[in-house]
Amino acid sequence: MRFYVEKDYDALSQRAANIIAAQVISKPDCVLGLATGSSPVGTYKNLVAKYENGDLDFSQVKTANLDEYKGLPKDNDQSYYYFMHDHLFDHVNIDPANTNIPDGTCEDSEAECAHYEEVVASLGGVDLQLLGIGHNGHIGFNEPGSEFPKATHCVDLQPSTIEANKRFFASADDVPKQAYSMGIGTIMRAKKILLIVSGEDKAEAVAKSFFGPVTPEVPASILQFHPDVTVVADEAAFSKVPR
Numbered sequence: 722m723r724f725y726v727e728k729d730y731d732a733l734s735q736r737a738a739n740i741i742a743a744q745v746i747s748k749p750d751c752v753l754g755l756a757t758g759s760s761p762v763g764t765y766k767n768l769v770a771k772y773e774n775g776d777l778d779f780s781q782v783k784t785a786n787l788d789e790y791k792g793l794p795k796d797n798d799q800s801y802y803y804f805m806h807d808h809l810f811d812h813v814n815i816d817p818a819n820t821n822i823p824d825g826t827c828e829d830s831e832a833e834c835a836h837y838e839e840v841v842a843s844l845g846g847v848d849l850q851l852l853g854i855g856h857n858g859h860i861g862f863n864e865p866g867s868e869f870p871k872a873t874h875c876v877d878l879q880p881s882t883i884e885a886n887k888r889f890f891a892s893a894d895d896v897p898k899q900a901y902s903m904g905i906g907t908i909m910r911a912k913k914i915l916l917i918v919s920g921e922d923k924a925e926a927v928a929k930s931f932f933g934p935v936t937p938e939v940p941a942s943i944l945q946f947h948p949d950v951t952v953v954a955d956e957a958a959f960s961k962v963p964r
């Protein structure tokens with residue numbers, strides 16, 4: 722595992738965008754695994770700026786997103802489909818046909834999860850997977866549990882995740898109770914993983930995930946077993962790491 726500890730959110734966003742840019746430049750037809758939430762907003766902003774400066778070309782890039790709320794249509798401004806278009810896809814020359822996100826409107830969970838797992842496999846493997854991390858150590862929407870979920874699945878969101886994400890909705894009652902998420906197995910098959918994390922409120926999750934035992938109770942801890950993980954944190958998120 723490689724750690725970059727940056728001064729603040731802006732610096733970590735620049736670092737993360739540079740790592741993604743290096744991937745796109747070295748392999749223009751790469752497959753990027755993408756994340757949502759507040760963590761990657763600055764990273765996407767930096768990538769858009771690089772594109773606008775003529776430094777990046779997304780025309781051959783393919784993407785697969787980690788997760789989507791079940792029940793939210795694409796035009797709901799809290800859907801991850803909407804988020805990705807708002808923060809990245811609508812601002813760069815990516816071909817929308819090359820972007821993939823689980824379909825939150827599909828009511829048949831089993832069918833949608835099996836289909837999405839096939840979609841990701843058909844891309845030939847994710848070259849670089851971007852991840853955020855939840856306060857409870859979740860990655861994608863893989864919540865703490867008794868085992869690591871292997872494939873794309875339908876998740877019952879934990880009360881703590883609903884609480885954390887209610888800031889984007891009118892109230893906690895409006896936060897969907899379920900989501901489709903790549904499994905830990907899907908995530909672990911990516912060739913490279915880039916996890917970004919900011920803020921003191923995530924410091925305990927960072928310490929437990931990367932410096933504690935590997936356990937499904939802390940889903941991100943599995944990343945200790947991946948051969949190519951880069952963690953880009955700010956100082957606040959790294960403040961509880963044992964030194």
Ligand SMILES: O=P(O)(O)OC[C@H]1O[C@](O)(CO)[C@@H](O)[C@@H]1O
Pocket residue numbers: 756757758759760761788852853854855860861862882886
């Ligand atoms: O970046 P945030 O908003 O703190 O979210 C952290 C994680 O939580 C999720 O948004 C899901 O709750 C993930 O997609 C994200 O990686």
